[in-house]
Amino acid sequence: MRGPGGGTADGENRRAIVIGAGLGGLAAACALAGAGRRVTVCEKNDRPGGKLNLLETGGFSFDMGPSILTLPKIFDEVFRRAGRTRRDYLKFVPVIPHWRNFFEDGTVFDLTPDPKETVRQLDRLGPGLTEPFRRFLDYSKRQYDAVNAAYFETAADNAFQMLRRAPLRQILRQDFLRTMDAAVRRRLPHPHLRDTMAFFIKYVGSSALRAPAFMNMLPNVQYEFGLWYVEGGMYAIARALEKVLKELGVELRYGCRVAKIPVRGGRAEGVILEDGSRIEGDWVVSNMETIPAHRELLPPDPRYLRRLNRKFGPACSGLVIHLGTDRVYPQLAHHNFFFSADQREHFRSVFEEGRIPDDPTLYVVAPSRTDPSVCPEGSDNIKILPHIPPLSEEHNPGEEAYLELKDRVLDKMERMGLAGLRKSAVVEHVWTPKDILANYLSTGGSIYGAVTDIRKNSGFKAPKVSPRYRNLYFVGGSVNPGGGMPMVLMSGLRAGDAIINSRR
Numbered sequence: 001m002r003g004p005g006g007g008t009a010d011g012e013n014r015r016a017i018v019i020g021a022g023l024g025g026l027a028a029a030c031a032l033a034g035a036g037r038r039v040t041v042c043e044k045n046d047r048p049g050g051k052l053n054l055l056e057t058g059g060f061s062f063d064m065g066p067s068i069l070t071l072p073k074i075f076d077e078v079f080r081r082a083g084r085t086r087r088d089y090l091k092f093v094p095v096i097p098h099w100r101n102f103f104e105d106g107t108v109f110d111l112t113p114d115p116k117e118t119v120r121q122l123d124r125l126g127p128g129l130t131e132p133f134r135r136f137l138d139y140s141k142r143q144y145d146a147v148n149a150a151y152f153e154t155a156a157d158n159a160f161q162m163l164r165r166a167p168l169r170q171i172l173r174q175d176f177l178r179t180m181d182a183a184v185r186r187r188l189p190h191p192h193l194r195d196t197m198a199f200f201i202k203y204v205g206s207s208a209l210r211a212p213a214f215m216n217m218l219p220n221v222q223y224e225f226g227l228w229y230v231e232g233g234m235y236a237i238a239r240a241l242e243k244v245l246k247e248l249g250v251e252l253r254y255g256c257r258v259a260k261i262p263v264r265g266g267r268a269e270g271v272i273l274e275d276g277s278r279i280e281g282d283w284v285v286s287n288m289e290t291i292p293a294h295r296e297l298l299p300p301d302p303r304y305l306r307r308l309n310r311k312f313g314p315a316c317s318g319l320v321i322h323l324g325t326d327r328v329y330p331q332l333a334h335h336n337f338f339f340s341a342d343q344r345e346h347f348r349s350v351f352e353e354g355r356i357p358d359d360p361t362l363y364v365v366a367p368s369r370t371d372p373s374v375c376p377e378g379s380d381n382i383k384i385l386p387h388i389p390p391l392s393e394e395h396n397p398g399e400e401a402y403l404e405l406k407d408r409v410l411d412k413m414e415r416m417g418l419a420g421l422r423k424s425a426v427v428e429h430v431w432t433p434k435d436i437l438a439n440y441l442s443t444g445g446s447i448y449g450a451v452t453d454i455r456k457n458s459g460f461k462a463p464k465v466s467p468r469y470r471n472l473y474f475v476g477g478s479v480n481p482g483g484g485m486p487m488v489l490m491s492g493l494r495a496g497d498a499i500i501n502s503r504r
């Protein structure tokens with residue numbers, strides 16, 4: 001007998017326990033249930049989605065986490081593996097323009113998928129930029145193709161696996177010796193264009209000064225595969241995956257926090273819940289990040305934990321500000337960036353000095369440009385997200401420091417064109433790294449999992465397949481291939497594959 005995703009009867013009736021219903025856990029559950037495995041998902045919160053979260057208040061509907069998606073083909077694969085068609089559950093709507101970029105000197109220009117409009121937009125910055133930009137996008141595509149062949153397709157967890165599984169030619173085509181920022185500077189002459197292209201690293205919450213240059217594949221991800229919003233709001237993704245899993249008979253348990261993973265003879269035996277009850281399982285898949293899972297759920301292993309911390313520490317956290325305003329700000333597109341006057345200083349303070357930046361680059365989202373249902377007519381629904389350091393022993397600021405940052409952020413936006421923003425806010429909701437940590441238990445309140453850093457990990461994340469326990473797997477932003485919705489879904493599918501193909 002074959003499961004809807006093409007699995008064989010081998011392994012049916014054996015149970016996988018998934019800890020966490022973030023997108024990594026939900027994708028793993030789809031792959032496993034689609035291949036006929038019994039699956040129980042234990043989620044500490046009262047709904048699925050993890051950081052893909054929703055706040056409905058005062059007539060506004062705020063997507064608390066992601067506001068756009070890339071690589072729709074990976075979303076399609078998740079549904080296919082569950083024996084379903086994504087279009088029957090979710091409709092993706094293109095976001096155009098892709099980004100609007102605001103600079104302190106008053107310059108505003110858009111990134112857009114339309115080639116003719118791109119030329120017009122680049123001309124707003126200055127003459128002679130079209131050709132270097134076109135060459136940069138060619139370079140970005142070469143990087144994407146190489147990373148896709150050497151890393152995504154092989155599901156490699158480290159350089160040795162990559163060398164064994166990928167053609168050497170593709171491995172060597174990856175620009176891995178210099179930093180993303182150095183490669184951008186070499187190829188693009190204009191400072192605003194450099195800042196814009198270097199900030200693509202925001203998709204994985206890292207620093208262009210520390211990320212390997214092959215991360216310049218990110219513009220290609222956006223230009224080749226498009227930038228998308230989901231009809232009905234981003235949370236529709238969590239609802240759709242929950243529906244599919246229910247149809248497949250997966251047991252979804254909410255308000256169900258896992259307190260321990262009991263182990264014996266190098267194997268995980270299942271999970272122990274906070275109330276002391278125990279669920280036996282043949283495989284355990286942790287969507288809790290690797291560092292907290294090793295610290296809190298597994299037997300103490302200080303050496304391995306130190307190694308995880310050293311190599312796969314957290315990406316940035318964020319101050320997540322949601323404003324519901326009583327007027328519209330027509331200058332905003334769906335997706336905007338308000339750039340720091342000195343973006344390299346922003347990167348250094350967040351990722352090297354562990355300090356809240358004085359003048360951060362801001363990610364600003366106004367989803368009603370694509371979906372008017374997210375706020376009352378005549379108003380705006382605005383998310384503002386400066387990246388800031390995750391919490392650590394050395395960096396643990398009080399509420400006041402975050403409130404000061406919020407003031408600086410609103411000053412910056414008012415200065416850069418959104419006059420009266422503060423006064424127009426009828427709804428305000430703010431989350432600091434402490435709220436992110438409390439809600440999702442991510443390392444230091446990280447929002448993208450593990451950092452991408454040329455010196456610490458050459459862009460690899462922690463392994464999906466536990467090197468410590470035979471039937472334990474990890475999914476989500478802390479493991480390969482890393483953070484952001486498509487990558488996290490891919491980690492879930494690949495961990496599912498590892499289980500389906502294993503005899504353990």
Ligand SMILES: Cc1cc2nc3c(=O)[nH]c(=O)nc-3n(C[C@H](O)[C@H](O)[C@H](O)COP(=O)(O)OP(=O)(O)OC[C@H]3O[C@@H](n4cnc5c(N)ncnc54)[C@H](O)[C@@H]3O)c2cc1C
Nearest residue numbers: 020022023024044050051065066067258288476477484485
């Ligand atoms: C403000 C913000 C904006 C973002 N913007 C974008 C964007 O525009 N596009 C994009 O692609 N990505 C974006 N991201 C990143 C994206 O949300 C994440 O990469 C992705 O959703 C993370 O999924 P995950 O499976 O790794 O983890 P999570 O979503 O963190 O899921 C982990 C789940 O495990 C549960 N859990 C943890 N420990 C336990 C336990 N012991 N027992 C039971 N349950 C447990 C948690 O409650 C949580 O539900 C954004 C994130 C944030 C916060």
